Amino acid sequence: MNKKRLSYLLMGEAGIGIILILLCGVFTVFGRNFATGGNMTNILTQISINTVIAVGMTFVILLGGIDLSVGSVLSLCTILAGLVITNKDMPVWLAISLAILAGLGGGMACGLFNGLVSEIWKIPAFVVTLGMLNMARGAVLLISDSRTIFNFPRSFNVLGSVTFWGVPLIFTFSVVIVFIGYVTLRFTVFGRMIYAIGNNEEAARLSGHNIRFYKVTAYVICGATVGIAAILYMLRLNIASPILGNGFELNAIAAVVIGGTSMSGGKGSPIGTLIGAAIMGVLNNGLLLIGMGDFARQVVTGFIIVLAVVLDTYRAGLSRMLE
Amino acid sequence: MPTVLEIRALSKSFPGVQALAGVDLTVERGECHALLGENGAGKSTLIKAVCGFHRADSGTMLLDGATYDPATPHDAMSAGIRVVYQEFNLLSYLSIAENIFFDRLPRNGVFVDYPRLYREAQNVLDRIGLDASPRTPVELLGVAQMQLVEIAKALSADCKVLIFDEPTATLSPKDSGRLFDIIRQLKSEGIGIIYISHHLNEIYEVADRLTVLRNGETIGTRNVDGTTIPEIVKMMVGRSMESEYPFSEDVRPNEKVIFETRNLQFKGSAHKVSFQLHEGELLGISGLVGSRRTETLRALFGADPKIAGEVFIHGERFDIRSPRDAVAAGLSLLTEDRKSQGLILDMPLFQNTTMAALDKASAHGFMDRREERRATEQYVAELSIKTPSIQQLCRNLSGGNQQKAVLAKWLYRDSRIIFFDEPTRGIDVGAKYEIYLLLWDLIAGGKGVLIVSSDLNELMGVCHRILVFSNGKIAGEIARKDFSQEKILGYAYQEYLK
Numbered sequence: 047m048n049k050k051r052l053s054y055l056l057m058g059e060a061g062i063g064i065i066l067i068l069l070c071g072v073f074t075v076f077g078r079n080f081a082t083g084g085n086m087t088n089i090l091t092q093i094s095i096n097t098v099i100a101v102g103m104t105f106v107i108l109l110g111g112i113d114l115s116v117g118s119v120l121s122l123c124t125i126l127a128g129l130v131i132t133n134k135d136m137p138v139w140l141a142i143s144l145a146i147l148a149g150l151g152g153g154m155a156c157g158l159f160n161g162l163v164s165e166i167w168k169i170p171a172f173v174v175t176l177g178m179l180n181m182a183r184g185a186v187l188l189i190s191d192s193r194t195i196f197n198f199p200r201s202f203n204v205l206g207s208v209t210f211w212g213v214p215l216i217f218t219f220s221v222v223i224v225f226i227g228y229v230t231l232r233f234t235v236f237g238r239m240i241y242a243i244g245n246n247e248e249a250a251r252l253s254g255h256n257i258r259f260y261k262v263t264a265y266v267i268c269g270a271t272v273g274i275a276a277i278l279y280m281l282r283l284n285i286a287s288p289i290l291g292n293g294f295e296l297n298a299i300a301a302v303v304i305g306g307t308s309m310s311g312g313k314g315s316p317i318g319t320l321i322g323a324a325i326m327g328v329l330n331n332g333l334l335l336i337g338m339g340d341f342a343r344q345v346v347t348g349f350i351i352v353l354a355v356v357l358d359t360y361r362a363g364l365s366r367m368l369e
Numbered sequence: 370m371p372t373v374l375e376i377r378a379l380s381k382s383f384p385g386v387q388a389l390a391g392v393d394l395t396v397e398r399g400e401c402h403a404l405l406g407e408n409g410a411g412k413s414t415l416i417k418a419v420c421g422f423h424r425a426d427s428g429t430m431l432l433d434g435a436t437y438d439p440a441t442p443h444d445a446m447s448a449g450i451r452v453v454y455q456e457f458n459l460l461s462y463l464s465i466a467e468n469i470f471f472d473r474l475p476r477n478g479v480f481v482d483y484p485r486l487y488r489e490a491q492n493v494l495d496r497i498g499l500d501a502s503p504r505t506p507v508e509l510l511g512v513a514q515m516q517l518v519e520i521a522k523a524l525s526a527d528c529k530v531l532i533f534d535e536p537t538a539t540l541s542p543k544d545s546g547r548l549f550d551i552i553r554q555l556k557s558e559g560i561g562i563i564y565i566s567h568h569l570n571e572i573y574e575v576a577d578r579l580t581v582l583r584n585g586e587t588i589g590t591r592n593v594d595g596t597t598i599p600e601i602v603k604m605m606v607g608r609s610m611e612s613e614y615p616f617s618e619d620v621r622p623n624e625k626v627i628f629e630t631r632n633l634q635f636k637g638s639a640h641k642v643s644f645q646l647h648e649g650e651l652l653g654i655s656g657l658v659g660s661r662r663t664e665t666l667r668a669l670f671g672a673d674p675k676i677a678g679e680v681f682i683h684g685e686r687f688d689i690r691s692p693r694d695a696v697a698a699g700l701s702l703l704t705e706d707r708k709s710q711g712l713i714l715d716m717p718l719f720q721n722t723t724m725a726a727l728d729k730a731s732a733h734g735f736m737d738r739r740e741e742r743r744a745t746e747q748y749v750a751e752l753s754i755k756t757p758s759i760q761q762l763c764r765n766l767s768g769g770n771q772q773k774a775v776l777a778k779w780l781y782r783d784s785r786i787i788f789f790d791e792p793t794r795g796i797d798v799g800a801k802y803e804i805y806l807l808l809w810d811l812i813a814g815g816k817g818v819l820i821v822s823s824d825l826n827e828l829m830g831v832c833h834r835i836l837v838f839s840n841g842k843i844a845g846e847i848a849r850k851d852f853s854q855e856k857i858l859g860y861a862y863q864e865y866l867k
Contacts, residue, residue, distance in 0.1 A: 235731045242724060246713040252672055252704060253725040253778070254696025312715060 073332030093327035100301040102271030110311030115178035117294035123276030128195035128286025150273035157269020161262035206281035227316035244311030379428035406582035407797035421445035451523035466490035466503035513544035614830030622650030633678030635668035640842035653828035656838030701784040714764040719745040748777035840864035
C-alpha cells in the first residue's frame with residue numbers, strides 16, 4: 047500500500063476503526079465473557095439507539111451546529127407514540143403505524159422549530175436547542191401527566207427482542223439509518239451542500255444556494271432520527287416515559303466527536319459516528335466485565351472521550367507526515 | 370558591500386510539484402533585492418524556506434557567512450530574519466506597543482513594565498516615522514499605519530534581513546511613496562531587504578538588484594539600472610509579450626442591452642445608481658477605494674440587501690433578493706476576496722468547480738461524479754490550472770491557480786452576465802494576460818462582462834467603456850476613444866471636492 051493511500055485511510059474512518067479493534071482486543075484478554083455471542087448481541091442492542099440519534103447529530107454538527115434537545119425530544123416522541131399505540135379503538139396494525147408517524151412527526155416538528163428559530167433570528171443553535179430541551183421536557187411531563195405508558199400490543203413488543211444470528215433487529219435498523227445517512231452525505235447534492243456550508247457558508251451562499259433551506263432541513267433530519275430512535279427505544283424497553291433520555295444528547299455528541307467529525311463543521315461521516323458509538327458501547331460493557339463500578343466507569347468513559355479527540359489531532363499529524 | 374544572506378542551490382519538492390529546483394540568491398547589506406516571478410514560480414516557497422516554515426530538501430544557506438538552517442519560524446526570527454506579510458498579523462484590540470513587543474514584553478516580576486514598553490515602542494516608532502501614540506489600539510489605525518506597525522515589530526528585534534511580501538497591494542500611492550522612503554532609510558542602516566511585488570514599476574523606485582524565478586529555478590540576477598520592463602517580463606514568462614492587453618476593434622458590443630439597473634439604492638449609498646450593460650461589452654468600473662464599487666456589485670447580485678432599485682435582464686424585470694435569485698437570473702459574481710468568498714479552500718478542486726452549478730453535475734439529486742470529473746478536467750486544460758490532480762484541495766493551489774479555479778466555477782455555470790471584482794489583483798503578468806484573453810472570449814461569445822478594478826491601466830487596456838464612481842455616485846461615463854487617466858481621476862475625485 048502506498049503512503050498516500052495509507053495516510054488517506056488513517057485520516058478517514060479506518061483510523062478510529064483501529065482504536066475500536068484495539069479496545070475489543072484488550073477486553074477479550076482481560077474481561078471474562080467479553081467475546082461471547084451473547085455479550086456481542088448485548089452491546090449491539092445497547093448502542094443502537096445512540097447510533098441513530100448520533101447520525102442525525104452528525105448532519106447538524108457537520109454544519110457547525112449542535113442539537114442539545116435530542117434527549118428530551120426523544121422522551122416526548124415516546125409519549126406521543128405511546129398514547130397512540132395504546133389506543134384500543136383502532137386495529138393493532140393501524141395503531142402501530144400511526145404511532146410510528148406520531149413519533150417521527152413529533153421529532154421532525156421539534157427539529158423544524160430548532161432550525162427555523164436559529165436561522166430566521168440568527169440565534170446560536172446552542173441556545174435555541176437548550177430552550178427546546180426544557181420545552182420538550184416540560185411538554186412531555188404535561189402531556190403524560192408524569193406517568194409512564196406501557197401495555198403496548200404484544201406483536202409490537204416481541205419485535206424488540208428479535209435477533210438474526212445474534213444481530214438484534216433494532217441494531218439492523220440503526221445500520222440502515224447509518225447507511226442512508228452515509229449515502230445522503232456522500233453522494234447527493236444535499237450532502238455536498240452540507241459539507242460546503244460547514245466549510246465556508248459565505249462562499250456557498252455566493253455560489254447561489256439557499257443556505258437556509260439546507261440548514262433547517264438538517265435540523266429536521268436530526269429530529270427525524272430522534273423520532274426513529276424513540277420507536278426503537280419503545281421496541282427495546284416496551285415503555286414510553288416522560289423522564290427518559292436525560293444525557294442522551296451528550297452521548298450522541300460524544301459518538302460524533304469520537305467518530306472524527308469536526309465540531310466546527312465541514313469534516314466527518316456517519317460511518318465514523320457508528321464506530322464512535324461502538325467505541326462507547328464497548329467501553330461501557332467491557333469495563334463492567336472487568337469489574338469496574340458505575341462511578342469509576344463514568345470517569346474512564348469521560349477520559350476516553352477526551353483521549354479520542356487528542357488522538358485525533360495526532361492522527362491528522364501522522365497522516366500529514368506520511369504525505 | 371558584504372553579503373548578509375546567501376542561498377545556494379536550494380531545492381524543495383512537494384508531492385507532485387518541484388517547487389524549488391536549485392535557487393541561488395544573494396542579498397547584500399544595505400541592498401534592496403527584488404524577487405520576481407509569476408505565481409507558482411517559487412517565490413513563496415523560497416521565502417518560507419528562509420523563514421523556517423519549510424525545510425529545504427537540499428542546498429545551503431549562509432547568514433553573515435555562517436551556515437543557516439532554520440528548523441522553525443522562531444529560529445529564523447532569532448537569527449534576524451523578519452517578514453512583513455501582505456496580510457497583517459496584528460492583535461487589533463491591543464495597543465501598538467503591545468503588538469510590537471508581543472513576544473518579549475519587558476517585565477517587572479510577573480507584571481508588564483508598561484512605562485518601559487511605551488518608551489521602547491516610541492523609539493521604534495520614531496525610527497520609522499509613525500506619528501501615533503504607542504498606546505493607540507491597533508484597530509483604530511488605517512491600513513498604511515498597520516503596515517508601519519508590522520515593520521516596527523520586525524525592526525524592534527535585531528533585524529538583518531527584512532522581507533516585504535507585496536507590501537503595496539493595499540496601499541494608496543501616497544502611502545506607497547512613504548513606504549519607499551522608509552525602505553531607503555532601512556537600506557542606509559545596513560539591513561538587507563528582499564522585496565516581492567507584482568508591480569514592476571515599483572522595482573525602479575526602491576530596488577538595487579533583481580532576481581527572477583521561473584518554475585522554481587533562478588533565471589537570472591540583474592542590476593535594476595539598465596534593465597527594462599520588457600526584459601524583466603521576458604525573463605518571467607520565458608517569451609516576449611507584444612502587448613500587455615488584448616484589445617480588438619473587431620469585437621464590438623451589440624446595441625442590445627442585456628443588463629440594466631435603474632435607481633439602485635442600498636444601505637449606506639447616498640445616491641441612486643443606474644447603468645446599462647450591452648451584449649458583448651466589457652464595461653469597467655473605476656473609482657477610489659470606498660467609492661462603493663464593490664458594494665454596488667454585491668447589492669445587484671443580492672449578496673447584500675438593497676433598499677430600492679429595479680433590475681432588467683434582456684428587458685425583463687427581475688427581483689433579485691439573494692445570490693440564489695441572481696444566479697437563477699443569469700448573473701455571476703466573482704468576488705475580490707477569493708479565499709474567503711470565492712472558494713471553499715478545504716474542498717477539492719472538482720467540488721469547487723461544480724459548486725455554482727450543482728444542477729448540471731447531478732441527476733435526480735445525486736452527484737454525477739463522471740460529469741464532475743469531465744467538467745473539471747476540461748477547465749484544468751482550458752485555463753491551464755497547475756494542479757497535481759482534480760482531487761487537490763484548493764487550499765494547496767497557488768494564488769493565480771486559485772483565481773483560475775474561481776473562474777472555472779463560474780465558466781461552468783455559464784451565466785450571460787458576469788461581474789468580476791478585481792480580476793487580476795495579486796496575479797502575475799503572464800496569468801493576467803490569460804485572464805484578459807478569457808474575458809475577451811466571453812464577450813466574443815455574446816456575454817456581458819462588468820469589471821471593477823483599481824488598476825487604471827488595466828481598465829483602459831481592456832474595456833469598451835468605463836463608469837467612474839465617486840462617493841457612491843456615477844460621476845462620469847467615458848467611451849474608449851476618450852480614455853485618459855486624467856479624465857478618470859477627475860471624475861473619481863469629483864464628489865469629494867464639493
